[in-house]
Amino acid sequence: MSLSEELAYMSAAELASRIRRRELSPVDVVEACIERIEQRDKSLNAFVYRGFDDARKNAKEAERALMSGEELGILHGVPTAMKDLFDFRPGWVATFGGVKAFQDNVSDFYSNYPERIEKAGAVLLGKTNSPVMGFRGTCDNYLFGPTRNPFDLSRNSGGSSGGSAAAVADGMVPIAQGSDGGGSVRIPAAWCGLYGFKASFGRAPMVLRPNAFGGTAPFVFEGTLTRTVEDAALGLTAITGYNSRDPYSLDQAIDYMGALRGSVKGWKIAYSPDLDVYPVDKRVAETVANAVKVFEAAGAHVEEVKLGLTRDQRELSDLWCRMIMPLSIETFETFKQQGLDLLADHREDFPPQFLEWFEKCSRMTVHDLIRDQQIRTEVYDAVQNVLDDYQLLITPTLAAMPVENTDDGNTTGPTQINGVEVDPLIGWCMTYFINYTGHPAASIPAGLADGLPVGMQIIGRRYADTDVLTASSVFERINPWQDIYKLCAARPL
Secondary structure, three states: OOEEEEEEEEHHHHHHHHHHOOOOOOOHHHHHHHHHEEEEEEHHHHEEEEEEHHHHHHHHHHHHHHOOOOOOOOOOEEEEEEEEOOOOOOEEEOOOOHHHHHHOOOOOOOHHHHHHHHHHEEEEEEEOOOOHHOOOOOOOOOOOOEEEOOOOOOOOOOOHHHHHHHHOOOOOOOEEEEEEOOOOOOOHHHHHEEEEEEEOOOOOOOOOOEEEEEEEOOEEEEEEEEHHHHHHHHHHHHHHOOOOOOOOOOOOOOOOHHHHHOOOOEEEEEOOOOOOOOOOOOHHHHHHHOOHHHHHOOOEEEEEEEEOOOOOOOOOOOOOHHHHHHHHHHHHHHHOOOOHHHHOHHHHHHHHHHHHOOOOHHHHHHHHHHHHHHHHHHHHHHHHHHOOOOOOOEEEOOOOOOOOOOOOOOOOOOOEEEEEEEEOOOOOEOOOOHHOOOOOOOEEEEEEEEOOOEEEEEEEEEOHHHHHHHHHHHHHHOOHHHHHHHHHHOOOO
16 A cells, blocks of 8 residues: 555544654655645546645655754644635635636735644645635636536535545545635535534634625635544644734634533534425435434434524525625725726626626615625524524535536536525525524534435534534544545545
């Protein structure tokens, strides 16, 4: 067995431990991951920028620090990847999710994940695929094409952090970045059989410019995609914490690793199979209904609940489209001021659904914005009313199974589920509710249906991130999922 095969499904925690004990060389580990990417990614299309020269340089520096006895970060020498959306590392190309006009656009500054993950000693290998401006729950674009699901290459990985999810599930890296404005960590985690954690709003800084206050409507987050709960806790330890450049950044020290040793015995846990309003694929519903029983086996009391929502799911998904679009409008305006008019000169770079919503939202009034915040408040109150009485709220992560990819760069989700029409951009994602509210949430592998992963969403009380990690760790101990990656390892190249 080659070193690449030996290390493929080793956790970040074990890699870091073995590197620290000098049983593994950072240079060898990085080379093994690069070899695996070069062997396997042609059929997967997870990486869209390969920073291998920088990675090799940083691996050598990591080895020098290790051998000289310097103080090491918690992820010293561990390979990782970052997302190609609103995520930047100096000298690396940033295409904002496969926008052709930006295929040669080079960043000159750090966003939070690459800066903090490198300070923790990790080695970035490259950037991963994402949909244009992150405006959908699938991963596809006109520049790079779709990222394929490592469980079934005909299907999509989920978005918007789809490249990161596919890379982790396929054993290319043990941990990768996701950002989450409507479920973009949790959606691909569900479809790729991973653990995707989105912390409470303010835990992981979002350094946005020129508008430092732009990530609140809906709440936008950074998170991690991993194959174990422990690796997520390590990643959170590295990327969270106060940053003075983020006006919402929380100045609190959280023991994420300590949360892994907890119990859910005696907890009251709410379970909603449909968040009141979603049609849910029968395969998803059955898988999650069985998975939630694990918490009862662990000593928790699980009750099915209603949230009390009355608006149609299509109205609520349209609300997400209206709320997230101003981030893109602002980005376009910033580039226009710099002399690049994307709508006038590069309109063909953008999917028709994106352009339609861009134009709608550009005409919105202050009264429209106020009304939307009032509808958002209804969702917040519904979720919060449940969590006032229960420690956790459990739901399916998604209402649909992974969709087949198209060949036009414009793969979307399903248009209907159980005969009910849903928005193919986001309406099948049971995740964006929590971007309205800011609660911590994770998607954890619930099982397989027809050989494809199904995710279960674990939602905690505001700022109770450790509760979500504790419950996740308990679930993982009772119902481990590591064997599912054998399906990815055996996939045809």
